[in-house]
Amino acid sequence: MSEMRFTKDHEWIKVEGSTGTVGITDYAQHALGDLVFVEVPEAGRTLKQGDECAVVESVKAASEVYSPASGTVVKANATIADQPGLVNESPEDKAWFFTITLSDPSELAGLMDRAAYDEYVKGLE
Amino acid sequence: MSPSDTVLLTTPLDALHRELGGKMVPFAGYAMPVQYPKGILGEHLATRSGAGLFDVSHMGQVTIEAADPAALLEKLVPGDIAGLGVGRTRYSVFTNPAGGILDDLMISKLAPTKLYLVVNAACKQADFAHMKDKLGADADIRMLDDRALLALQGPKAAEVMSGLCDGAAQQPFMSIRETQVAGIPALITRSGYTGEDGYEISVPSAKAEKLARLLLGLPGVEPVGLGARDSLRLEAGLCLYGSDIDTETSPIEAGLSWIIGKRRREQGGFPGADRILAELADSPAKRRVGIRPDGRAPARAHTEITDEAGNRLGEVTSGGFGPSLDGPLAMGYVPAAFAQPGTKVKLVVRGKPLDATIVAMPFVAHRYFKGV
Numbered sequence: 001m002s003e004m005r006f007t008k009d010h011e012w013i014k015v016e017g018s019t020g021t022v023g024i025t026d027y028a029q030h031a032l033g034d035l036v037f038v039e040v041p042e043a044g045r046t047l048k049q050g051d052e053c054a055v056v057e058s059v060k061a062a063s064e065v066y067s068p069a070s071g072t073v074v075k076a077n078a079t080i081a082d083q084p085g086l087v088n089e090s091p092e093d094k095a096w097f098f099t100i101t102l103s104d105p106s107e108l109a110g111l112m113d114r115a116a117y118d119e120y121v122k123g124l125e
Numbered sequence: 126m127s128p129s130d131t132v133l134l135t136t137p138l139d140a141l142h143r144e145l146g147g148k149m150v151p152f153a154g155y156a157m158p159v160q161y162p163k164g165i166l167g168e169h170l171a172t173r174s175g176a177g178l179f180d181v182s183h184m185g186q187v188t189i190e191a192a193d194p195a196a197l198l199e200k201l202v203p204g205d206i207a208g209l210g211v212g213r214t215r216y217s218v219f220t221n222p223a224g225g226i227l228d229d230l231m232i233s234k235l236a237p238t239k240l241y242l243v244v245n246a247a248c249k250q251a252d253f254a255h256m257k258d259k260l261g262a263d264a265d266i267r268m269l270d271d272r273a274l275l276a277l278q279g280p281k282a283a284e285v286m287s288g289l290c291d292g293a294a295q296q297p298f299m300s301i302r303e304t305q306v307a308g309i310p311a312l313i314t315r316s317g318y319t320g321e322d323g324y325e326i327s328v329p330s331a332k333a334e335k336l337a338r339l340l341l342g343l344p345g346v347e348p349v350g351l352g353a354r355d356s357l358r359l360e361a362g363l364c365l366y367g368s369d370i371d372t373e374t375s376p377i378e379a380g381l382s383w384i385i386g387k388r389r390r391e392q393g394g395f396p397g398a399d400r401i402l403a404e405l406a407d408s409p410a411k412r413r414v415g416i417r418p419d420g421r422a423p424a425r426a427h428t429e430i431t432d433e434a435g436n437r438l439g440e441v442t443s444g445g446f447g448p449s450l451d452g453p454l455a456m457g458y459v460p461a462a463f464a465q466p467g468t469k470v471k472l473v474v475r476g477k478p479l480d481a482t483i484v485a486m487p488f489v490a491h492r493y494f495k496g497v
């Protein structure tokens with residue numbers, strides 16, 4: 001079973017083989033509120049870890065999503081562009097943002113596991 | 126010391142906001158709820174379908190008493206206040222000598238010798254000092270710090286208020302009454318900042334929580350925070366002071382020429398009359414317009430507006446997502462030649478020029494009370 005890893009900016013990545021699936025966490029969607037617009041990256045785009053890769057907007061504000069890992073975007077989730085509210089409903093499952101072919105899997109070691117992320121979030125409240 | 130370290134003022138409803146799960150944020154020096162657990166989208170739609178209850182106690186409530194307070198106030202605003210009937214309310218602006226706007230406000234005539242004003246929270250100290258300075262020698266000017274202000278807005282507002290206050294449903298739009306709500310002495314104007322029918326209810330601070338709890342206990346009434354207050358007023362095409370109007374913009378540029386009475390146009394006699402009357406006669410260099418992005422991406426304040434060739438026209442002053450429109454919307458300033466509804470422009474969002482169209486405002490039709 002693949003494990004989710006988390007960033008301090010509240011993105012998650014789930015890795016299977018050399019492919020990662022990226023999204024934002026439940027904490028992030030809750031903090032942002034009802035999302036009304038999501039922009040996902042185009043397939044083929046090359047990202048470095050920490051690059052701005054997507055945009056999420058609530059009624060009130062726009063926020064950037066940063067790539068948790070370096071690589072090339074394979075596929076974006078068109079469903080969330082049509083239904084931004086899905087990110088609020090299913091942030092860590094159905095509302096994945098994009099898949100990415102990892103160029104440097106060793107980067108993942110620098111990300112948090114679920115327990116560490118939960119602890120990190122607790123410290124923010 | 127950062128602004129977040131400074132001690133925030135609270136309104137008389139502070140404890141209630143927290144009890145209701147309000148997400149408190151600093152606004153104009155006050156801790157205010159930006160939203161409740163329902164969220165901005167839900168609160169916005171609840172106001173358009175039922176009734177939203179807003180705490181606007183941070184706003185400044187002021188009375189001016191004098192032999193002829195209307196004549197005095199006309200020295201500071203371009204509106205016809207002398208012609209305002211007793212019991213009537215009018216929207217106006219304080220102008221500066223350069224024809225810019227110091228604040229926008231509501232002016233009600235309680236008696237020939239007494240006006241009641243509601244001004245913006247962020248401007249209230251400056252407004253008060255300005256009035257004291259210019260009018261204080263001839264008038265008794267008071268800030269009503271001991272009063273709270275609640276707004277009840279939405280298509281069910283009249284029905285809700287009728288149960289607590291005789292004559293509420295019949296009260297004309299833009300009028301004021303000194304009456305009682307559920308036995309609480311209140312000053313009620315039929316006005317608001319959402320484009321919906323509704324009331325603003327001024328009560329003694331000590332009674333505010335009692336009234337708020339009573340209203341929230343009635344069917345269809347939801348607490349609404351500042352987030353939805355902003356999206357509602359934006360859909361209604363109403364200006365936010367400090368964003369859409371400021372000390373540089375004139376009332377004519379802002380599309381507020383309707384607030385300048387006929388007599389004032391002829392006689393002038395308000396700060397900045399030279400510029401303002403010249404712009405009325407000749408058309409101003411730029412105009413506030415409504416803008417609809419053709420796509421789904423919102424364009425926020427300070428987004429650059431260009432023509433189709435990429436030449437800068439101006440910028441967005443308020444922009445976001447309209448829950449009732451179910452799409453993005455903005456207002457901003459463009460040269461008069463580009464202000465015609467239907468004109469195609471570009472909004473530069475995150476470096477990308479996106480197609481947009483100038484549209485007439487309001488974005489969502491006003492539903493003010495038109496009489497029985």
